Amino acid sequence: MSVKRIASAILRKVVELIARMPFGNHRCVVCGHSLARFLPYRGGSRNVPALMQALEMVGSDVEHFSCPWCYSHDRERHLFLFMQAAGFFSFMSGKRVLHFAPERHLSRFIEGAKPSEHIKCDLHPWADDIVQADLMALPFPDSHFDLLIANHVLEHVDDDKRAVAEIVRVLRPDGFAILQTPFSNVLESTWEDEGIRSADARLQAFGQEDHVRLFGKDVFERIAREGLESRVQSHEELLGSCSSRRFGLNQREPFFLFVKPRALSYSVREGAQ
Numbered sequence: 713m714s715v716k717r718i719a720s721a722i723l724r725k726v727v728e729l730i731a732r733m734p735f736g737n738h739r740c741v742v743c744g745h746s747l748a749r750f751l752p753y754r755g756g757s758r759n760v761p762a763l764m765q766a767l768e769m770v771g772s773d774v775e776h777f778s779c780p781w782c783y784s785h786d787r788e789r790h791l792f793l794f795m796q797a798a799g800f801f802s803f804m805s806g807k808r809v810l811h812f813a814p815e816r817h818l819s820r821f822i823e824g825a826k827p828s829e830h831i832k833c834d835l836h837p838w839a840d841d842i843v844q845a846d847l848m849a850l851p852f853p854d855s856h857f858d859l860l861i862a863n864h865v866l867e868h869v870d871d872d873k874r875a876v877a878e879i880v881r882v883l884r885p886d887g888f889a890i891l892q893t894p895f896s897n898v899l900e901s902t903w904e905d906e907g908i909r910s911a912d913a914r915l916q917a918f919g920q921e922d923h924v925r926l927f928g929k930d931v932f933e934r935i936a937r938e939g940l941e942s943r944v945q946s947h948e949e950l951l952g953s954c955s956s957r958r959f960g961l962n963q964r965e966p967f968f969l970f971v972k973p974r975a976l977s978y979s980v981r982e983g984a985q
C-alpha cells in the first residue's frame with residue numbers, strides 16, 4: 713500500500729472517530745448513538761454531477777449519509793422512520809414479507825416484528841440467507857406476500873414496468889409495496905436511453921454509475937399504471953417536523969407506498985380463466 717493510501721486511510725479513520733463524538737445535535741435512529749455528524753457520501757454535495765443538481769434529483773442526502781457507528785445510510789434510516797410512522801412494524805406481525813436488496817439493520821427490525829415469513833432476496837446475493845432473485849422474474853407464487861420492500865432498486869432494473877408487474881403478481885390483494893427510488897423534481901417524464909451505457913455517462917445522466925434511468929415527476933403515476941394504487945405520502949405528512957438534519961435523511965424524499973387493489977386481483981384472476 714502506498715504512503716498516500718495509508719495517509720488517506722488514517723485520515724478517514726480520524727474523521728470517523730471525530731464524527732462519533734456525542735457533542736453534535738445529530739442522532740442515528742438505527743443504533744441510537746448521538747453524533748457530532750453523519751459522514752458524507754463521496755465527498756458530499758460538491759461531487760454531485762451538475763446535471764443532477766440542475767434537475768433537482770431527490771435521492772440520498774449525500775452530506776449526511778452514513779452513521780459513523782453502525783454505517784446505516786440515510787435511505788435506510790428514512791425508511792425505518794417512514795415504516796415506523798405508518799405502523800408497519802405492527803402490521804408485519806404474522807405477515808409474509810418479501811425484502812429485495814435487504815438492508816442489514818432494517819432486516820433486524822423486520823425480524824423483530826415477527827412476520828410469518830421474511831424472505832430476503834437480491835439479484836446478486838451476498839449472504840447465505842439471501843435468495844437469488846430477479847425483480848423482473850420473481851421465483852415466488854402469485855398473491856403470496858403482504859408486503860414487498862424494494863428500497864432504491866427500480867432505478868437499477870432494466871425494465872421497471874416489468875418489475876412492477878411482477879410485484880403486483882406476487883402481492884396478495886390489499887398487499888403493500890414500498891418502492892423508494894430517486895427521481896427528478898424537474899423532469900416531466902422519466903428519462904432513459906439505451907445508448908447511455910458507460911459508467912460515466914450513467915453517472916452524469918442518471919446520477920450513479922449503475923442507474924439505468926432517471927425517474928421524473930411521472931414516477932408515481934408510472935408505477936401505479938402497472939396495477940398499484942398510490943398511497944404516497946410526503947415526509948411532512950408522515951413525519952411532521954422530524955428534523956432531517958438531526959437524523960441524517962433527505963426530507964424531500966416521500967414515502968413511496970403503494971397497494972395492490974382488491975378489484976385488480978379479481979380481474980386478473982377472471983382474465984386468467
Ligand SMILES: [Zn+2]
Pocket residue numbers: 740741742743744745779780781782783784
Ligand atoms: Zn448508527
